[in-house]
Amino acid sequence: MDFYTINPTTGEKIKGYNYEPFASISKKLDAAQEAFSFWSKLPLAERSKHVKNLAQSLRKNIEAGAKAIVEEMGKTIGEAKGEIEKSAWLCEVYADKSAEWLSEETVQADGLMHKVRYEPLGVVLCIMPWNYPFWQAIRFAIPGIMAGNVSILKHSNNVPESALILEKIFSDAGFPKNVFQATITNHANVGKMIESPIIKGISLTGSTAVGMKVGEMAGKNLKKMVLELGGSDPFIVLDDADLPAAAKNAAQARLQNCGQSCIAGKRFIVMEKAAKEFSELLKIEMEKRITGDPTNPATQMGPLYALSAVKEVEEQVADAIRKGAKVLCGGKKMEGPGAFYPPTLITNVTMDMKVMTEEVFGPVAPIFIVKSEEEAIKIANSTEYGLGGCVWSKNLDRAERVAQKVECGSIFINAFTKSDPRMPFGGIKMSGLGRELSKYGAREFTNLKAYNIYKA
Incomplete structure (x- = not known):
């Protein structure tokens, strides 16, 4: 085994895991790209139905999810269940509000018609920490998924079981295959994922030091990024x-x-x-x-x-x-x-x-x-x-x-x-770049595309 998870309450080993090799991850990237070609064309109302089903699936699996959170990172059972309930609520908010938040806008200019549309980018990599295993992943994934993107989650290796349960919850909710995938891997393979032309954006929640490293790699490859980092x-x-x-x-x-x-x-x-x-x-x-x-x-x-x-x-x-x-x-x-x-x-x-x-x-x-x-x-x-x-x-x-x-x-x-979920979330200075949540988070991983139409 490449690593074991440790129960912080007892200090005992929970389970061993192997890192997924990049050859396998590469297949997931290809599958995600294929899923994007379908998901991005699905009407927003249909995507909304899937996300509402996800809220129900999260609540249906609240016991198993909370148990994994408690075992892997030590959160109290009450807080763990509260985290999953909040994640379900976020799904409902985005299912109800995304049509408004992502609606096209018209502009008065010199042509017949000018409008701005928020169009999906593609496959977005989600690098998330251990402290809120469900909320952090859902907080990132759902705004992008509602916009038409697909997601690959690289969760902290402190909470791999939480990541796998999340992946299954998406499946149980009836999501099309590969719209949301998880991978358990190492830092080197994360770097290769960032370099892949299939990945169109990166969202990271973590320490400022890690954010700077991921930001450097994303910048080098000209990838859209949102960084939610440390705070005091x-x-x-x-x-x-x-x-x-x-x-x-x-x-x-x-x-x-x-x-x-x-x-x-x-x-x-x-x-x-x-x-x-x-x-x-x-x-x-x-x-x-x-x-x-x-x-x-x-x-x-x-x-x-x-x-x-x-x-x-x-x-x-x-x-x-x-x-x-x-x-x-x-x-x-x-x-x-x-x-x-x-x-x-x-x-x-x-x-x-x-x-x-x-x-x-x-x-x-x-x-x-x-x-x-x-x-x-x-x-x-x-x-x-x-x-x-x-x-x-x-x-x-x-x-x-x-x-x-x-x-x-x-x-x-x-x-x-x-x-x-109704208000923007993010920081300035060394606390990060970009915003999550609300209409602003819904638009972060979109192409703000300008349409300019003139008389033939």
């Missing part, structure tokens, strides 16, 4: 915020998926007047989080996805402690087997600490105290990332004034950052 989202609490509500939402923002989310709140920037009360309230919220066996429906937070992730978080927290930070709760790996790390709250935070300068992919909340709105904005923007963020204040005009100055792709006021 600011959670800004102004001095007039509803502090109990802010603290409750801060805990959810930081601890969702054990903190392993690109849009998790990662830097808690709090005005001095509110800092003491907010810290005390957030400590209470984090300490009451039930951490443990992710298969237990009562559990609210499971393990990190791997022991290597625990080690990285430990190093980031240790760096903060060495530099003077105070740990209010958590701060050490939990005893026993598995990749468990507790909800951790840190104060006395300074800008030279890794918890402020790096993306922390775990349940660690650093509180940075500021004296003014201007300082809050400066600290929020003092990062290479620009994915999401939120501002908390009872004064909506004030909150929006601050929000307008935060450098990010999505900003929330009095709510924590989340994705919604």
Whole structure:
């Protein structure tokens, strides 16, 4: 076997897999190209029916899908089922809205008629991470499929079974063969896929470092790309915020998926007047989080996805402690087997600490105290990332004034950052290129083709 998946809850091997050789992948590419010639000509209303059936198939397979997610990456069973339900909802949104979002537009110019159409590109490669095994893949695939493209999924090798289950769910939903395929392979073969003339676009969700490598390969081959990369989202609490509500939402923002989310709140920037009360309230919220066996429906937070992730978080927290930070709760790996790390709250935070300068992919909340709105904005923007963020204040005009100055792709006021298929999703700076979701995501992998018609 080329690799084994490891259950992060127990540390035990789950299953072994071999990398698919490129000769086999090449046949999948040819099959995808053939499928595109049929799928792209299918009326959008017919594609919509298939996607609605997919929503039903996702819900029908929610138990098997959630079980694989929990085993492979440690998400709680409740969160895993919620992820699959959200994926089904996305299918319904795109089935209902794509006709509107992809409708041709007319332009007044000097000819008889001028119009713009959104036409599919072809076969799109989807390179997805382990943290949301179903949602990430569906979030990419369905907008493109509704536009007439076909997809090949290269999922993280931490979650191969999730990828294979997804492929089967598409089949069970009655999708034409090879419109959606999955491959379990290595980085070298991914590079060959990007180079293939059959691949017309690449969508990657992952770290900034990986995004830069894939972006370089895509650019070298002049391939359309969308990159959704890392984030270090600011959670800004102004001095007039509803502090109990802010603290409750801060805990959810930081601890969702054990903190392993690109849009998790990662830097808690709090005005001095509110800092003491907010810290005390957030400590209470984090300490009451039930951490443990992710298969237990009562559990609210499971393990990190791997022991290597625990080690990285430990190093980031240790760096903060060495530099003077105070740990209010958590701060050490939990005893026993598995990749468990507790909800951790840190104060006395300074800008030279890794918890402020790096993306922390775990349940660690650093509180940075500021004296003014201007300082809050400066600290929020003092990062290479620009994915999401939120501002908390009872004064909506004030909150929006601050929000307008935060450098990010999505900003929330009095709510924590989340994705919604009706709204665009993506970042700026080192958090990525392009947009997913909404009408903007529906159009990313299309040829915006201009038709100019003149009198004969």
